[in-house]
Amino acid sequence: MSNPYLQKLARRRLFRYGTAGLASVAALGAYQRLIAERSAEAAPQGTPADGAAGSDGIVSEDARSEGVREQLSRAILLTPQKLGGGTHAVDLASQKTLAWISYWNYGDSCPISHHLAAFPADSGDPYKGFEFVNSTQGGDNILMYGLKTRIRENGMLGTAGQGNHIYRVGYDGKTGQMELLEDIAETTGMGLGVHTVPFPDGTGFACGDGQKDIVAFFSRARGEEKTTVLNAFRADWVPKSDNLGETWTKGGRIVLTRLAPSLDLGRYDLQGTTGNKINFEMAPMAELRVERGQVPGDDPRSLTGLDFCLHDPRGRYSLMGLRMCGGGFIVDRTTFEPVCFLQANEGLPDNWKVEKVSSSPDTWVVDLPAVGNPIHESGFNPAGNSLCIMNNLRANNVAVFDTAAADPRQWKRVTFVKDAEWKGEYPSPFHINYSIDGTKCFITILRPKPMKSDLVVVDTKTWKIIKKFRNIGVDCQTSCTTYDGKYAIVIFSGFQRMESGAFVFRQDTLEQVGYMPNFGGHHDCVIVPSTVEQLKFSRSCTV
Numbered sequence: 259m260s261n262p263y264l265q266k267l268a269r270r271r272l273f274r275y276g277t278a279g280l281a282s283v284a285a286l287g288a289y290q291r292l293i294a295e296r297s298a299e300a301a302p303q304g305t306p307a308d309g310a311a312g313s314d315g316i317v318s319e320d321a322r323s324e325g326v327r328e329q330l331s332r333a334i335l336l337t338p339q340k341l342g343g344g345t346h347a348v349d350l351a352s353q354k355t356l357a358w359i360s361y362w363n364y365g366d367s368c369p370i371s372h373h374l375a376a377f378p379a380d381s382g383d384p385y386k387g388f389e390f391v392n393s394t395q396g397g398d399n400i401l402m403y404g405l406k407t408r409i410r411e412n413g414m415l416g417t418a419g420q421g422n423h424i425y426r427v428g429y430d431g432k433t434g435q436m437e438l439l440e441d442i443a444e445t446t447g448m449g450l451g452v453h454t455v456p457f458p459d460g461t462g463f464a465c466g467d468g469q470k471d472i473v474a475f476f477s478r479a480r481g482e483e484k485t486t487v488l489n490a491f492r493a494d495w496v497p498k499s500d501n502l503g504e505t506w507t508k509g510g511r512i513v514l515t516r517l518a519p520s521l522d523l524g525r526y527d528l529q530g531t532t533g534n535k536i537n538f539e540m541a542p543m544a545e546l547r548v549e550r551g552q553v554p555g556d557d558p559r560s561l562t563g564l565d566f567c568l569h570d571p572r573g574r575y576s577l578m579g580l581r582m583c584g585g586g587f588i589v590d591r592t593t594f595e596p597v598c599f600l601q602a603n604e605g606l607p608d609n610w611k612v613e614k615v616s617s618s619p620d621t622w623v624v625d626l627p628a629v630g631n632p633i634h635e636s637g638f639n640p641a642g643n644s645l646c647i648m649n650n651l652r653a654n655n656v657a658v659f660d661t662a663a664a665d666p667r668q669w670k671r672v673t674f675v676k677d678a679e680w681k682g683e684y685p686s687p688f689h690i691n692y693s694i695d696g697t698k699c700f701i702t703i704l705r706p707k708p709m710k711s712d713l714v715v716v717d718t719k720t721w722k723i724i725k726k727f728r729n730i731g732v733d734c735q736t737s738c739t740t741y742d743g744k745y746a747i748v749i750f751s752g753f754q755r756m757e758s759g760a761f762v763f764r765q766d767t768l769e770q771v772g773y774m775p776n777f778g779g780h781h782d783c784v785i786v787p788s789t790v791e792q793l794k795f796s797r798s799c800t801v
Contacts, residue, residue, distance in 0.1 A: 314678075318726040319770070326353065326762055326772035331740040334384045334786040335760070338371035338392055340753035341400070342778035345371055345392055347429055347436070347786070349385075350740070350747075353774055356385075357429055359436040361394065368409060368419030370395040375454045375463060375797040376786040377478065384786040386431040389439065389480065391463055395451040396421020397531045398538040403754050420530030422449030424465055426479065442485045447525030448474050449532070452539070453566035453801045457591070458573050460790045462488060466578070468540060468565030469555075470533040472517070473578050475567075475594070487526065489594040490517040493562040493580055493587075503549050505559050506582050506629040512562060514587060514596060514612075516620035535561050542704055543686050545581055545632035546651055563632065566801045571794035572642040575666055579636055579801075584629045585647070586636070587612070588666040596622050598667045602647040602657035603630035608671035633657075637690040637800030639699065639718060645669070646699065648687045654680035656687050656701065658721050673721050675701070677714070685712065689736045691800050692718070693765045694743040702734040702748060707756060713737065713748055715768055725768050732756045736801075738783045739765060741792045753779035 308319045330350040338345045344360035361369035376390040399421065400409060409415060424442035429435070443449035450467035456478075457463060466473040474490035492515050499508040519526045536555030540548060540563060547553050548561060563581030567589075570576065575597070579586040585601040599610040612622050631652035638645050643662040649655050656675035663669060679685060680703075688704040688711075696718060703712040711734035715725040731750030739746050746765050752758020758779050762771040784797045793799075 316723050316726060317768075318728060320728045321730045321761055322770060322772070324772050326774055328771060330762070330771075331742050331744055333740050333742075334388075335738070335747060335783060336374060336376050336390060336786055337749060337760075337776055337778075337780040337783045338374050339778035340371055340751065340781040341403070341755075342753075343369040343371055344778070345374060345390075345427065345436070346776075346778065346780075348774075348776070350745075355777075357434055357436045359427055359438065361423070361425060361438070364438050365418055366394070366421075366423065367414040367416070368400055368421060369423070370399055370421060370451075371781075372451055373453045373782045373801075374784065375456045376784055377456055378460055378787040378790050378793065380480070382788050383431075384429075384788060387429055388786050389426060389428045390786070391442065391454045391456075391465070392425045392427060393451050393454050393465055394421050394423045394425065395539060396423075396449070397469060397534055399451075402538050402541060417530065420449075422451040422467065422470075422530055424448075424450060424454065424476075426485065428481070439481070440479065440485060442476065443529050445484050446474075446476070446487045447519065447521055447527055447529055448472075448476075448487055448490060449529040450474060453568075454797075455566065455568050455801060456793055456796070456798050458569050458571050458790075458793050458798050460793055464567035464569070464576060466565045466567050468561075468563045468581060469536050469538070470528065471535060471560075471562050471564040472528065472533065473564055473567045474517075475591070486524075487519070490526065491515065491564075491578065491589075492517055493564040493578075493583075494560045495562045495582065497559060502551055502559065505549055507549075509625075509627045509629065512580065512583055512599070512624045512626065514622045514624075516594075518619060539565075540581065542634065542688060543650055543683060545634075546683070548582070566636070568636060568638065568801050569798050570638055570642050570661070571640055571799045577636060577638075577645070579633060579647075581632045581634055582629070583626065584631060584633050584649075585610075586633070588669075595620075598669075599624045600645075600647070600659065600666075600669065600671075601626070602633045602649050602671070604649065604653060604655065604657070604674060605630060608659070609667060609669060635689045635801050637692070637699075639692050640694070640696045640794050640799070642794075642799075644718065646675070646690055648690070649674075650686050651683050654682075654686050656690075656716075675716055675721050675723065677723055687714075688734070689801070691737040691739060691746070692795070693746070694739055694741065694795055695765075698724075698765070700737050700746055700748075702737060704734065707732050707754055711750065713761075727761070727763065727770070730761045731759060734761075735780070736782050736784075738785050738797075739795060740785055741787065741795055745771065747774075747783060747785075749776065749780050749783040751779055751781050753781055755779070
């Protein structure tokens with residue numbers, strides 16, 4: 259049975275190589291047969307041949323080890339280096355690094371460049387200049403990966419290396435350089451080290467930290483301006499059980515508190531490791547290590563894992579995700595008050611009432627009878643009428659919410675994306691992104707190193723998997739899409755000192771395009787937007 263993806267791929271290669279190799283229709287047919295034969299030889303036993311649909315109707319193919327051989331979009335890919343301590347901006351059209359920054363150069367003795375988000379270029383052309391915010395992890399995160407390092411003995415985890423900085427960086431197209439414009443943690447006293455997510459209107463951003471269980475909303479500064487905190491929340495868990503292993507599974511109460519600055523000039527006292535409940539982050543799919551007593555810290559039993567806040571592209575509401583509690587608060591950014599709590603776990607009610615119990619400080623609670631499994635990365639589709647939340651470890655599926663209603667208290671969980679392979683703790687659905695037209699979502703599937711991770715393509719009408727790209731690379735992380743609707747790019751990290759790069763495929767035909775080099779062990783990626791409108795396809799609505 260012929261496959262349209264395979265046929266089109268073969269035609270494209272015929273035209274690319276011309277008379278040097280495949281110069282006739284007969285050669286095209288031979289090339290197609292050669293692809294099929296080699297794919298069948300390499301395919302694991304019991305799986306369909308590469309590029310062929312299995313009995314479940316899903317097209318599955320291994321990522322091919324070849325470089326990008328076609329002209330990509332004129333766009334800038336921004337990628338943080340994790341343990342490399344900085345960030346690169348890469349011109350997709352030439353695949354050349356335009357500029358890079360290293361936070362070591364600014365006195366940070368242990369920078370772990372974590373997540374980032376780019377604001378739209380004020381000129382409308384990112385090549386002329388743009389700004390972005392970049393969180394850096396702190397505490398003992400540098401020691402998580404088994405490095406044979408003397409970094410602690412040398413005092414590099416002291417005040418200058420405690421991390422949890424939020425760096426605001428500018429790229430100047432005239433000079434071709436990046437410069438550090440502001441350490442937002444120092445300006446505001448609010449040190450957070452995980453997801454940075456701009457508002458859909460570009461007027462500010464949110465940042466979270468799962469070691470501190472804090473999310474803060476910030477204004478957007480430009481140039482020499484200084485950032486301010488618009489609002490901040492801390493979430494705490496009060497368990498029913500006294501047994502650490504049952505801290506979350508047996509239920510408890512979520513307590514959400516509005517934070518107020520306590521230092522002079524309206525600053526918060528939360529820089530560096532101040533406020534950490536655990537000494538290092540819950541790495542992806544490591545939530546169960548907390549209940550097993552494998553993550554040390556001052557207060558792990560109160561942990562909610564509040565490490566991200568993403569936004570409804572329609573502009574008013576945000577989702578603050580609590581990994582350990584299986585869901586997240588919907589916050590109204592016009593009032594900065596929680597509206598409801600969405601629960602992603604299968605078998606539990608989907609929409610929970612939030613009760614305000616105090617006004618000094620403002621405090622809200624939600625009582626959960628149980629938490630079936632942790633959640634993690636999530637995302638609204640570009641239209642804002644659906645929301646996906648990853649259920650991990652004990653479930654390994656993707657909860658899909660219908661969010662079309664204007665009132666979030668009417669948002670309902672309608673189905674789950676599932677796959678027969680997602681059993682046990684791995685493989686597990688991880689980061690999510692959408693095609694520009696919203697007809698497909700792309701979900702990276704994490705496997706433990708040194709196994710290579712995958713990406714699945716989901717039809718957003720049926721919420722069924724239609725294609726799998728297998729064995730892309732170790733630790734596949736986020737993906738991003740070019741705003742012209744042509745390409746999708748998947749970063750695989752290398753921050754554990756293994757392979758790293760960027761896998762490229764077409765958004766429309768789902769053809770593989772190839773690999774781009776991407777140096778330094780990256781953890782995130784985003785295409786720098788040219789307009790505010792493009793933020794809804796950017797890191798504003800997905801993490």
